[in-house]
Amino acid sequence: MFLPVAKIQQLNSSAFRMLRPLALALAYLASSHLVAFATETADPDRGLDLLLNKPYIPVAFDQETFDDVWRSWEEPLRSQARDANADERRRMAFERYGLIERENDPQHRPVQYVVDKAGDWSMNCLACHQGSVAGKLVPGVGNSQFALETLTHDIRNAKLRLGKRMTDLDIGSMVMPLGTTVGTTNAVMFGVALMHYRDNDMNLLSKRLPPPMTHHDHDAPPWWNVTRKQRLYSDNFAPRGHRGLMQFLASKENGPEKFRQWEDDFRHIEAYIESLESPAYPFEIDRALAQQGRVVFEQSCAECHGTYGADGGYPERIVPIDVVGTDPVRLSALTPKHRLSYQTNWINEYGERGDVIADPGGYLAPPLNGIWASAPYFHNGSVPTLWHVLHPEERPAVWMRESNDGYDKRRVGVPIQITDAVPAAVNAASRRRYFDTRKFGKSAAGHDFPAALSGSERAAVLEYLKTL
Ligand code: HEC
Numbered sequence: 084m085f086l087p088v089a090k091i092q093q094l095n096s097s098a099f100r101m102l103r104p105l106a107l108a109l110a111y112l113a114s115s116h117l118v119a120f121a122t123e124t125a126d127p128d129r130g131l132d133l134l135l136n137k138p139y140i141p142v143a144f145d146q147e148t149f150d151d152v153w154r155s156w157e158e159p160l161r162s163q164a165r166d167a168n169a170d171e172r173r174r175m176a177f178e179r180y181g182l183i184e185r186e187n188d189p190q191h192r193p194v195q196y197v198v199d200k201a202g203d204w205s206m207n208c209l210a211c212h213q214g215s216v217a218g219k220l221v222p223g224v225g226n227s228q229f230a231l232e233t234l235t236h237d238i239r240n241a242k243l244r245l246g247k248r249m250t251d252l253d254i255g256s257m258v259m260p261l262g263t264t265v266g267t268t269n270a271v272m273f274g275v276a277l278m279h280y281r282d283n284d285m286n287l288l289s290k291r292l293p294p295p296m297t298h299h300d301h302d303a304p305p306w307w308n309v310t311r312k313q314r315l316y317s318d319n320f321a322p323r324g325h326r327g328l329m330q331f332l333a334s335k336e337n338g339p340e341k342f343r344q345w346e347d348d349f350r351h352i353e354a355y356i357e358s359l360e361s362p363a364y365p366f367e368i369d370r371a372l373a374q375q376g377r378v379v380f381e382q383s384c385a386e387c388h389g390t391y392g393a394d395g396g397y398p399e400r401i402v403p404i405d406v407v408g409t410d411p412v413r414l415s416a417l418t419p420k421h422r423l424s425y426q427t428n429w430i431n432e433y434g435e436r437g438d439v440i441a442d443p444g445g446y447l448a449p450p451l452n453g454i455w456a457s458a459p460y461f462h463n464g465s466v467p468t469l470w471h472v473l474h475p476e477e478r479p480a481v482w483m484r485e486s487n488d489g490y491d492k493r494r495v496g497v498p499i500q501i502t503d504a505v506p507a508a509v510n511a512a513s514r515r516r517y518f519d520t521r522k523f524g525k526s527a528a529g530h531d532f533p534a535a536l537s538g539s540e541r542a543a544v545l546e547y548l549k550t551l
């Protein structure tokens with residue numbers, strides 16, 4: 084067995100000193116072998132198991148707090164919860180916060196949190212990255228019902244009532260918005276805030292002043308498209324890699340050694356992400372109409388979005404912001420400086436992973452596999468259905484999801500109610516259920532390309548999109 088490199092560097096006996104270069108070389112070889120071994124055996128099932136069961140960030144709250152959270156609710160919900168039994172109350176809480184219960188789990192834990200034996204809950208990646216469509220869990224779809232801000236707010240009140248200790252998130256969320264609309268989060272700025280306090284080796288820089296930030300909400304993209312791309316994120320700036328997946332863990336409790344220790348876990352998690360396939364449309368499709376739509380799509384959309392089927396090709400094209408015309412806030416909120424600091428960080432293997440695109444100038448035209456399932460659309464989640472993507476002139480200014488389990492088969496996407504404005508009298512939790520496209524970072528404008536098509540061409544493309 085070889086000694087670890089660090090141990091060998093400490094050895095100082097004169098006899099050993101002569102052998103030291105050789106021992107070091109062997110140790111490096113052995114460790115690089117270990118890396119290669121780990122990569123070869125990266126196991127998707129293990130990845131999913133880690134996501135569900137291994138806590139990587141500090142405990143958010145305990146079971147007792149969660150069981151009491153209903154007392155934080157507004158009326159009449161609170162009275163309904165008081166009169167309900169424990170199972171019903173839990174169902175109400177899961178629905179309010181966008182949590183999905185694990186299958187056949189006697190403890191009734193959600194998919195989106197790791198809950199340990201002591202009943203302590205920590206958020207996992209699936210909080211934002213595992214949702215449901217038409218009432219069914221679809222592996223890898225973003226959680227378009229996650230109400231992080233409402234959950235955090237309600238939990239904070241429950242902790243005050245119960246005299247429990249506040250976490251950094253409880254306190255931080257009083258100054259930093261977590262997500263002003265249900266289903267979207269300020270995740271990109273969480274990344275900026277976390278990485279601001281790290282040097283290139285992921286050492287903590289706790290003395291720094293807080294960074295300037297442009298808060299805005301983002302819709303979590305489906306994970307099954309990651310394998311179709313070389314790079315990540317809506318502006319396509321970052322090379323793919325398992326370390327890149329670890330940014331979310333950079334809370335101050337996790338020092339640089341944790342990142343090195345957990346690296347292999349994230350090879351498994353990456354393997355899980357890359358094993359996911361887009362789900363097939365579960366309802367009826369008019370195949371003849373879809374075939375007509377394919378022809379239109381290949382003329383009008385494929386140059387940006389690629390082609391589909393066995394011989395499909397994908398150009399991974401970034402479209403300049405003035406051409407696509409969708410909301411520009413996400414693009415400018417992440418500055419060239421942010422992107423360049425990612426380049427030289429351990430997270431990007433100090434540049435070995437490839438170069439970042441410091442100034443992408445626009446958004447990626449994403450792959451459209453499984454697009455029927457990943458509503459709402461565009462990077463900010465501002466457009467509720469594919470029909471609305473195809474009819475730019477008819478996109479609602481303010482909309483609200485009508486039901487958690489419903490699905491709009493006619494317009495293909497989230498079933499909605501449309502209103503003129505968010506009612507002034509509603510409380511904060513209800514207000515977050517409205518998507519107001521007039522708010523900062525939430526515009527549903529742009530991507531006017533389908534406007535060049537006739538009504539029947541758009542109907543055909545809509546049918547075709549169901550088949551991808
Ligand atoms: C608070 C919500 C949230 C959490 C928690 C979260 N993500 Fe994300 N994730 C997002 C959002 C939003 C984006 C899109 C950001 C963008 O494109 O700028 C994203 C993007 C990604 C992407 C890129 C997808 C693509 O197609 O480009 C990957 C991969 C990913 N996340 C993995 C993870 C992993 C692994 C974890 C856990 C360690 C995690 N995320 C935790 C919200 C979250």
Ligand code: HEC
Nearest residue numbers: 383384387402407409446447448449460461462472532533
């Ligand atoms: C010039 C390039 C270009 C053309 C042509 C184009 N798109 Fe797009 N499309 C984009 C870009 C860029 C985005 C991402 C916009 C954003 O998220 O802000 C996008 C987003 C989308 C989305 C939402 C994807 C998601 O995951 O939210 C759909 C659906 C879509 N396009 C369909 C089409 C269809 C159908 C056509 C043809 C009628 C088409 N596009 C033509 C560039 C293009």
